[in-house]
Amino acid sequence: MQTRLFWGAHVLTRLTTRGITTLDESQKSESQDASTIATEVVPRIKFKRLDKTATHIMQAGRREAVEEVRTQREIPDIRPGYIIQLRLEVHENKRRVSTVKGIVIAGRNVGLNTTIRLRRLVAGVGVESLLPLMIPNVKEIKVLDKKKVRRAKLYYLRDKMNALKK
Template sequence: MAKSSKASSAAAKKLSPEALIRSFESSQQKDDLPEIYVGDTVRVGVRISEGNKERVQPYEGVVISKRHGGLNQTITVRRIFQGIGVERVFMLHSPQVASIKVERRGKVRRAKLFYLRERVGKATRVKQRFDR
Protein backbone atom coordinates (compact mmCIF):
# COMPACT_ATOMS: atom_id res chain seq x y z
CA MET A 1 0.00 0.00 0.00
CA ALA A 2 2.87 2.36 0.70
CA LYS A 3 4.18 1.97 -2.84
CA SER A 4 0.86 2.87 -4.44
CA SER A 5 0.50 6.06 -2.38
CA LYS A 6 4.04 7.10 -3.35
CA ALA A 7 3.33 6.44 -7.00
CA SER A 8 0.11 8.45 -6.94
CA SER A 9 1.79 11.42 -5.23
CA ALA A 10 4.65 11.32 -7.76
CA ALA A 11 2.14 11.20 -10.61
CA ALA A 12 0.31 14.19 -9.13
CA LYS A 13 3.55 16.20 -8.97
CA LYS A 14 4.54 15.30 -12.53
CA LEU A 15 2.67 17.49 -15.00
CA SER A 16 1.87 16.75 -18.59
CA PRO A 17 3.97 18.74 -21.09
CA GLU A 18 1.02 20.98 -21.98
CA ALA A 19 0.27 21.72 -18.33
CA LEU A 20 3.94 22.42 -17.65
CA ILE A 21 4.13 24.90 -20.55
CA ARG A 22 0.86 26.53 -19.49
CA SER A 23 2.05 26.96 -15.89
CA PHE A 24 5.38 28.44 -17.04
CA GLU A 25 3.68 30.88 -19.42
CA SER A 26 1.23 32.02 -16.76
CA SER A 27 4.10 32.71 -14.36
CA GLN A 28 5.90 34.85 -16.99
CA GLN A 29 2.90 36.92 -18.11
CA LYS A 30 2.42 40.49 -16.91
CA ASP A 31 -0.87 41.25 -15.18
CA ASP A 32 -0.81 45.05 -15.30
CA LEU A 33 -1.06 45.60 -19.07
CA PRO A 34 -3.71 48.07 -20.28
CA GLU A 35 -6.26 47.25 -22.98
CA ILE A 36 -4.48 48.06 -26.24
CA TYR A 37 -6.33 48.32 -29.53
CA VAL A 38 -5.11 48.90 -33.07
CA GLY A 39 -5.12 52.64 -33.78
CA ASP A 40 -4.22 53.66 -30.23
CA THR A 41 -1.33 55.99 -29.59
CA VAL A 42 0.84 54.36 -26.94
CA ARG A 43 3.99 55.23 -25.04
CA VAL A 44 6.18 52.18 -24.46
CA GLY A 45 8.98 52.40 -21.91
CA VAL A 46 11.88 50.29 -23.22
CA ARG A 47 14.69 49.18 -20.92
CA ILE A 48 18.11 49.93 -22.39
CA SER A 49 21.31 48.81 -20.71
CA GLU A 50 24.46 50.78 -21.50
CA GLY A 51 27.48 49.27 -19.83
CA ASN A 52 26.44 48.66 -16.23
CA LYS A 53 23.73 51.34 -16.26
CA GLU A 54 20.11 50.73 -17.13
CA ARG A 55 17.59 53.35 -18.21
CA VAL A 56 14.07 53.47 -19.61
CA GLN A 57 13.61 55.12 -23.00
CA PRO A 58 10.08 56.09 -24.09
CA TYR A 59 8.89 55.20 -27.59
CA GLU A 60 5.60 56.77 -28.65
CA GLY A 61 3.60 55.96 -31.76
CA VAL A 62 0.46 54.44 -33.28
CA VAL A 63 -0.27 50.73 -32.89
CA ILE A 64 -0.63 49.46 -36.46
CA SER A 65 -0.97 45.75 -35.68
CA LYS A 66 -1.43 43.20 -32.91
CA ARG A 67 -0.32 39.60 -33.30
CA HIS A 68 -0.49 36.30 -31.45
CA GLY A 69 -1.81 35.89 -27.95
CA GLY A 70 -0.71 34.83 -24.53
CA LEU A 71 2.98 35.05 -23.78
CA ASN A 72 4.01 35.74 -27.40
CA GLN A 73 1.65 38.69 -27.93
CA THR A 74 3.25 41.50 -29.94
CA ILE A 75 2.31 44.98 -31.08
CA THR A 76 3.85 46.97 -33.91
CA VAL A 77 4.22 50.67 -33.13
CA ARG A 78 4.86 53.22 -35.89
CA ARG A 79 6.10 56.76 -35.51
CA ILE A 80 7.59 59.42 -37.75
CA PHE A 81 11.12 60.42 -36.74
CA GLN A 82 12.80 63.25 -38.68
CA GLY A 83 10.49 62.67 -41.63
CA ILE A 84 11.15 58.92 -41.80
CA GLY A 85 8.68 56.27 -40.66
CA VAL A 86 10.08 53.98 -37.97
CA GLU A 87 8.33 50.81 -36.81
CA ARG A 88 9.21 48.69 -33.81
CA VAL A 89 7.74 45.38 -32.75
CA PHE A 90 7.35 44.90 -28.99
CA MET A 91 6.64 41.66 -27.17
CA LEU A 92 4.21 42.82 -24.50
CA HIS A 93 5.34 40.35 -21.83
CA SER A 94 9.07 40.88 -22.43
CA PRO A 95 11.22 42.07 -19.53
CA GLN A 96 12.64 44.71 -21.90
CA VAL A 97 9.24 46.46 -21.90
CA ALA A 98 9.13 48.43 -18.66
CA SER A 99 5.75 50.13 -19.11
CA ILE A 100 2.97 50.72 -21.61
CA LYS A 101 0.65 53.71 -21.39
CA VAL A 102 -2.22 54.46 -23.76
CA GLU A 103 -2.02 58.17 -24.61
CA ARG A 104 -5.14 58.32 -26.79
CA ARG A 105 -7.63 55.95 -28.37
CA GLY A 106 -7.89 55.78 -32.13
CA LYS A 107 -11.00 55.23 -34.21
CA VAL A 108 -10.20 52.78 -37.00
CA ARG A 109 -12.12 50.17 -38.96
CA ARG A 110 -9.27 47.80 -39.77
CA ALA A 111 -7.35 45.16 -37.83
CA LYS A 112 -4.07 46.13 -39.49
CA LEU A 113 -3.16 49.71 -40.40
CA PHE A 114 -0.44 48.96 -42.94
CA TYR A 115 -1.96 51.54 -45.29
CA LEU A 116 -0.39 54.22 -43.06
CA ARG A 117 3.00 53.25 -44.49
CA GLU A 118 2.17 54.88 -47.83
CA ARG A 119 0.73 58.03 -46.29
CA VAL A 120 2.74 61.18 -45.63
CA GLY A 121 2.29 64.11 -43.26
CA LYS A 122 -1.14 64.88 -41.86
CA ALA A 123 -2.68 61.96 -43.76
CA THR A 124 -1.11 59.59 -41.21
CA ARG A 125 -3.26 60.93 -38.38
CA VAL A 126 -5.88 58.66 -36.83
CA LYS A 127 -9.19 60.07 -35.56
CA GLN A 128 -9.66 60.01 -31.81
CA ARG A 129 -12.16 57.70 -30.17
CA PHE A 130 -13.91 58.91 -27.02
CA ASP A 131 -16.10 55.94 -26.05
CA ARG A 132 -13.40 53.56 -24.71
Protein backbone atom coordinates in the same frame (compact mmCIF):
# COMPACT_ATOMS: atom_id res chain seq x y z
CA MET B 1 -19.08 -4.38 -30.33
CA GLN B 2 -19.14 -8.02 -29.38
CA THR B 3 -20.53 -10.92 -31.44
CA ARG B 4 -20.35 -14.58 -30.57
CA LEU B 5 -20.09 -17.46 -33.01
CA PHE B 6 -20.87 -20.99 -31.86
CA TRP B 7 -18.82 -23.65 -33.56
CA GLY B 8 -19.01 -27.11 -32.17
CA ALA B 9 -17.93 -27.32 -28.52
CA HIS B 10 -15.75 -24.20 -28.77
CA VAL B 11 -16.91 -20.63 -28.40
CA LEU B 12 -15.19 -18.12 -30.64
CA THR B 13 -15.38 -14.54 -29.53
CA ARG B 14 -14.87 -11.85 -32.09
CA LEU B 15 -13.93 -8.44 -30.76
CA THR B 16 -14.02 -5.42 -33.00
CA THR B 17 -12.61 -2.19 -31.65
CA ARG B 18 -11.49 0.82 -33.72
CA GLY B 19 -11.12 -1.17 -36.90
CA ILE B 20 -8.90 -3.80 -35.26
CA THR B 21 -10.29 -7.33 -35.35
CA THR B 22 -8.91 -10.13 -33.24
CA LEU B 23 -10.12 -13.70 -32.75
CA ASP B 24 -9.95 -15.07 -29.24
CA GLU B 25 -10.47 -18.82 -28.79
CA SER B 26 -11.58 -19.71 -25.34
CA GLN B 27 -12.48 -23.09 -23.92
CA LYS B 28 -15.90 -22.64 -22.43
CA SER B 29 -17.62 -25.52 -20.83
CA GLU B 30 -21.11 -26.26 -21.97
CA SER B 31 -22.20 -26.17 -18.33
CA GLN B 32 -22.12 -22.33 -18.28
CA ASP B 33 -25.49 -20.87 -18.89
CA ALA B 34 -26.22 -18.15 -21.42
CA SER B 35 -26.75 -15.48 -18.74
CA THR B 36 -23.14 -15.55 -17.54
CA ILE B 37 -21.85 -15.37 -21.11
CA ALA B 38 -24.03 -12.33 -21.84
CA THR B 39 -22.84 -10.41 -18.74
CA GLU B 40 -19.12 -10.70 -19.48
CA VAL B 41 -17.59 -7.35 -20.33
CA VAL B 42 -14.39 -7.06 -22.28
CA PRO B 43 -12.09 -4.39 -20.76
CA ARG B 44 -11.44 -1.43 -23.05
CA ILE B 45 -7.94 -0.31 -23.73
CA LYS B 46 -7.56 3.42 -23.17
CA PHE B 47 -5.12 5.15 -25.44
CA LYS B 48 -3.45 8.15 -23.86
CA ARG B 49 -2.16 10.91 -26.05
CA LEU B 50 0.99 12.00 -24.28
CA ASP B 51 1.58 14.86 -26.71
CA LYS B 52 -1.82 16.38 -25.85
CA THR B 53 -1.20 15.93 -22.12
CA ALA B 54 2.18 17.67 -22.42
CA THR B 55 0.60 20.48 -24.44
CA HIS B 56 -2.04 20.96 -21.77
CA ILE B 57 0.62 21.19 -19.04
CA MET B 58 2.64 23.70 -21.10
CA GLN B 59 -0.44 25.88 -21.66
CA ALA B 60 -1.16 25.93 -17.92
CA GLY B 61 2.43 26.99 -17.24
CA ARG B 62 2.21 29.77 -19.82
CA ARG B 63 -1.04 31.07 -18.31
CA GLU B 64 0.60 31.21 -14.88
CA ALA B 65 3.59 33.09 -16.30
CA VAL B 66 1.33 35.66 -17.98
CA GLU B 67 -0.61 36.18 -14.75
CA GLU B 68 2.67 36.65 -12.86
CA VAL B 69 3.78 39.39 -15.30
CA ARG B 70 0.36 41.06 -15.08
CA THR B 71 0.59 41.19 -11.28
CA GLN B 72 4.04 42.82 -11.42
CA ARG B 73 2.96 45.67 -13.69
CA GLU B 74 -0.21 46.85 -15.34
CA ILE B 75 -0.50 45.98 -19.03
CA PRO B 76 -3.53 47.66 -20.61
CA ASP B 77 -5.55 46.21 -23.46
CA ILE B 78 -3.78 47.46 -26.59
CA ARG B 79 -5.46 47.32 -29.98
CA PRO B 80 -4.57 48.58 -33.46
CA GLY B 81 -5.28 52.28 -33.80
CA TYR B 82 -4.22 53.19 -30.26
CA ILE B 83 -1.54 55.82 -29.83
CA ILE B 84 0.65 54.67 -26.97
CA GLN B 85 3.71 55.78 -25.06
CA LEU B 86 6.19 53.17 -23.84
CA ARG B 87 9.00 53.57 -21.36
CA LEU B 88 11.73 51.08 -22.29
CA GLU B 89 14.91 50.32 -20.42
CA VAL B 90 17.76 50.40 -22.94
CA HIS B 91 21.07 48.64 -22.25
CA GLU B 92 23.93 50.63 -23.69
CA ASN B 93 27.06 51.41 -21.68
CA LYS B 94 24.68 51.93 -18.80
CA ARG B 95 20.97 51.43 -18.41
CA ARG B 96 18.74 54.31 -19.33
CA VAL B 97 15.01 54.69 -19.81
CA SER B 98 13.86 55.66 -23.31
CA THR B 99 10.39 56.95 -24.18
CA VAL B 100 8.79 55.73 -27.40
CA LYS B 101 5.54 57.17 -28.74
CA GLY B 102 3.70 55.82 -31.76
CA ILE B 103 0.59 54.25 -33.24
CA VAL B 104 -0.10 50.52 -32.99
CA ILE B 105 -0.57 49.17 -36.51
CA ALA B 106 -0.69 45.45 -35.64
CA GLY B 107 -0.92 43.20 -32.62
CA ARG B 108 -0.41 39.54 -31.86
CA ASN B 109 -1.73 37.96 -28.64
CA VAL B 110 0.07 34.73 -27.80
CA GLY B 111 0.45 34.76 -24.03
CA LEU B 112 4.05 35.52 -23.09
CA ASN B 113 4.94 36.18 -26.74
CA THR B 114 2.40 38.99 -27.14
CA THR B 115 3.83 41.61 -29.48
CA ILE B 116 2.74 44.90 -31.03
CA ARG B 117 4.02 46.63 -34.14
CA LEU B 118 4.54 50.30 -33.36
CA ARG B 119 4.93 52.94 -36.08
CA ARG B 120 6.45 56.32 -35.27
CA LEU B 121 8.25 59.24 -36.87
CA VAL B 122 11.96 59.69 -36.17
CA ALA B 123 13.46 62.79 -37.81
CA GLY B 124 10.70 62.80 -40.43
CA VAL B 125 11.22 59.14 -41.37
CA GLY B 126 8.72 56.42 -40.50
CA VAL B 127 10.13 53.70 -38.26
CA GLU B 128 8.41 50.49 -37.24
CA SER B 129 9.28 48.55 -34.11
CA LEU B 130 8.15 45.08 -33.18
CA LEU B 131 7.93 45.14 -29.38
CA PRO B 132 7.15 42.23 -27.05
CA LEU B 133 4.94 43.44 -24.18
CA MET B 134 5.78 40.87 -21.50
CA ILE B 135 9.55 41.47 -21.33
CA PRO B 136 10.98 43.14 -18.23
CA ASN B 137 12.52 45.96 -20.32
CA VAL B 138 9.07 47.51 -20.77
CA LYS B 139 8.64 49.63 -17.65
CA GLU B 140 5.40 51.46 -18.40
CA ILE B 141 2.70 51.46 -21.07
CA LYS B 142 0.38 54.44 -21.37
CA VAL B 143 -2.52 54.70 -23.83
CA LEU B 144 -2.64 58.33 -25.00
CA ASP B 145 -5.42 58.20 -27.61
CA LYS B 146 -7.78 55.67 -29.13
CA LYS B 147 -8.45 56.03 -32.83
CA LYS B 148 -11.46 54.19 -34.25
CA VAL B 149 -10.34 51.74 -36.94
CA ARG B 150 -12.09 49.01 -38.87
CA ARG B 151 -9.13 46.77 -39.59
CA ALA B 152 -6.92 44.50 -37.52
CA LYS B 153 -3.75 45.42 -39.42
CA LEU B 154 -3.16 49.06 -40.32
CA TYR B 155 -0.38 48.54 -42.83
CA TYR B 156 -1.86 51.21 -45.10
CA LEU B 157 -0.48 53.81 -42.64
CA ARG B 158 2.98 53.11 -44.02
CA ASP B 159 2.09 55.33 -46.96
CA LYS B 160 0.21 57.92 -44.90
CA MET B 161 2.46 59.13 -42.11
CA ASN B 162 0.41 62.25 -41.38
CA ALA B 163 -1.85 60.13 -39.16
CA LEU B 164 0.71 60.49 -36.34
CA LYS B 165 1.10 64.26 -36.50
CA LYS B 166 -1.11 66.21 -34.12
